[in-house]
Amino acid sequence: MPRTWPESIGLGREHGRVRSGIGLARDFWERAIRPILDTHCPGMPRAAARVGTGSDVLGLDDAMSRDHDWGLRLQVFLPRGEESAVRAVLNEYVPQQFAGLPSRFQQTGAAEAELGVDVLTVDDFATDRLG
Secondary structure, eight states: OOOOTTGGGTTTEETTEEOOHHHHHHHHIIIIIHHHHHHHSTTOOOEEEOOSSSGGGGTOOOTTGGGSSOSSOEEEEOOTTOHHHHHHHHHHHSOSEETTEESEEOOTTOSSOEESEEEEOHHHHHHHHHO
C-alpha cells in the first residue's frame, strides 16, 4: 500500500507508528502551548482539549483522514474577553513546526494557513455546536 502524507515523510511518528491526532494534540499542549501561556499569560484560567470536528477527536484518524484538515489542532478555553490577547500571544510565539509537523496549515475552506489552535470560551463552543 502506498504511503501518504504524513507517513511518506516520517512526520508525527512515535516508535515507528504514526501518532494519533489526539496524542499530538496532548503533546502540543503540554510541550508548546501551555508553556507559552504560562510565560506570557501567567495566572489566566484556561483549559485545553481536542474536541469538535475531525476523526482524530474520536481516535479514528487513519491514512485517508490525514490527507485533509489533519495536524496540530487544539482548543483552548478561556474567560470571555481574553481571546484576542491570547490569540496574539500564540500567533507570535508558537514555533512554525512541532514534532516535525507545521503548526500552521490551510484547512478546508480557509483562504490561508492558520494556527491550528482555536481560542474561545466554553459558551462560544457550546453555542457553535448546539445552537
